[in-house]
Amino acid sequence: MKKKILIISGGISKERLISLDTGLQVAKELKKNLYNVKTSEPNSNLEKTIKKFKPDVIFNALHGQFGEDGYIQTILEMFKIPYTHSGVIPSAIAMDKEISKKLFIKYKINTPKFFTYKFDKKNSQLIKAINSKLKFPVIIKPINEGSSVNVFICNRKNIFKILNSLKNYKKVMIEEFIGGREIQVAILGNRKLGAIELKPKRKFYDYEAKYNTNAKTQHIIKIDLPKNKLDEVLNIAQKVHKIIGCEGVTRSDFKYFNGKFYLLEINTQPGMTKLSLVPEIAAHHGMSFIELIEWILNDATTQR
Numbered sequence: 001m002k003k004k005i006l007i008i009s010g011g012i013s014k015e016r017l018i019s020l021d022t023g024l025q026v027a028k029e030l031k032k033n034l035y036n037v038k039t040s041e042p043n044s045n046l047e048k049t050i051k052k053f054k055p056d057v058i059f060n061a062l063h064g065q066f067g068e069d070g071y072i073q074t075i076l077e078m079f080k081i082p083y084t085h086s087g088v089i090p091s092a093i094a095m096d097k098e099i100s101k102k103l104f105i106k107y108k109i110n111t112p113k114f115f116t117y118k119f120d121k122k123n124s125q126l127i128k129a130i131n132s133k134l135k136f137p138v139i140i141k142p143i144n145e146g147s148s149v150n151v152f153i154c155n156r157k158n159i160f161k162i163l164n165s166l167k168n169y170k171k172v173m174i175e176e177f178i179g180g181r182e183i184q185v186a187i188l189g190n191r192k193l194g195a196i197e198l199k200p201k202r203k204f205y206d207y208e209a210k211y212n213t214n215a216k217t218q219h220i221i222k223i224d225l226p227k228n229k230l231d232e233v234l235n236i237a238q239k240v241h242k243i244i245g246c247e248g249v250t251r252s253d254f255k256y257f258n259g260k261f262y263l264l265e266i267n268t269q270p271g272m273t274k275l276s277l278v279p280e281i282a283a284h285h286g287m288s289f290i291e292l293i294e295w296i297l298n299d300a301t302t303q304r
């Protein structure tokens with residue numbers, strides 16, 4: 001008998017639609033391979049659904065807040081049913097860009113310079129701080145979103161307008177802008193699965209560039225980098241996966257500029273949509289979509 005799989009997708013984060021798509025693609029593939037599959041939202045009926053369906057494994061297809069940040073993982077721990085991807089603490093750390101960047105720095109992993117801003121300074125003080133610590137342009141982004149939601153490139157002219165639009169966040173991250181190339185690396189447990197380069201036609205790899213085929217972001221699976229540089233970035237991704245204590249699959253996002261890699265973040269619930277990068281990297285290394293999903297399911301555990 002094939003395993004019973006409950007897929008949790010949707011949720012209330014700004015990445016809801018991406019999560020529904022991830023859930024749909026995983027469900028389709030599992031059904032094609034004769035698994036008994038059910039999909040659920042992480043809502044108040046979840047407990048009932050789990051108790052009735054009695055899944056062997058829960059596939060967490062959520063992205064963003066309450067799905068990728070340790071909240072749902074805490075709830076899933078209570079059911080003592082294996083669930084996929086990282087556990088409570090690594091999920092929480094990886095989702096918090098401020099805490100995870102402090103860890104990158106502690107472990108000497110190069111990351112763009114930054115500070116956090118709580119909407120508490122006078123405009124002139126903020127400009128002074130940027131000029132002395134970072135210089136314009138800067139990147140402004142939320143501490144705990146994904147999919148490039150509310151990530152902006154800011155210059156001296158538009159910064160306050162953009163900050164004003166982000167006031168619902170308690171604080172935001174202001175980061176040095178790194179030009180150059182965009183490279184992402186997939187880690188599968190102990191295995192350095194591979195990397196991919198993205199060449200967005202847009203100003204940066206924003207939400208449209210990620211999910212709209214009309215935005216025509218180029219995916220380059222055979223990255224033009226010397227072997228030692230490719231090894232270097234794979235090793236950094238593996239190191240950060242281990243330091244944070246991640247499990248299953250992760251995807252680390254880098255910029256590559258002037259011969260140096262800058263780690264932007266590590267994702268503990270990378271997307272599995274048709275345009276997603278981990279399945280593309282896997283396919284290039286001879287692992288089909290179903291093989292990737294089955295690997296993730298087999299790796300799921302409650303022993304965290």
Ligand SMILES: Nc1ncnc2c1ncn2[C@@H]1O[C@H](COP(=O)(O)OP(=O)(O)O)[C@@H](O)[C@H]1O
Binds near residue numbers: 112145147149178182
């Ligand atoms: N410091 C930076 N310099 C240049 N581009 C950046 C920087 N930070 C983010 N970006 C751009 O924004 C995208 C999303 O940023 P990231 O930190 O990965 O957040 P998210 O969790 O939303 O994916 C990156 O893939 C990159 O294109």
Ligand SMILES: [Mg+2]
Binds near residue numbers: 253264
């Ligand atoms: Mg990213």
